Amino acid sequence: MTRKVADCRKFPSETGCTLTIAGEEDEVLRAATDHAVSVHGHAESPELREQIRGILEEEKAGT
Ligand SMILES: [Zn+2]
Secondary structure, eight states: OOEEEEEEGGGGSSSOOOOOESSSHHHHHHHHHHHHHHHOOOOOHHHHHHHHHHHOOOOOTOO
16 A cells, blocks of 8 residues: 655745655545644635645655
C-alpha cells in the first residue's frame, strides 16, 4: 500500500509550518483540511480540499 503525504511546507503560508501528514489519501485529506482550517485559518471549501489534494505526494519508501 502506498501512503500519501501532505507536506505543509509545500502549502503557501506565512507561518513556516513544517507539519507533515501521512496516511491513506482520504485520511490525509481529512486531517490536512482540519489542519488548514484550525491552524492556518483557511475556510473549509471544496476548493481548499482540491488545493490540498494537489500537493499530495506518494510516500517514498525508506525515507
Ligand atoms: Zn500547517
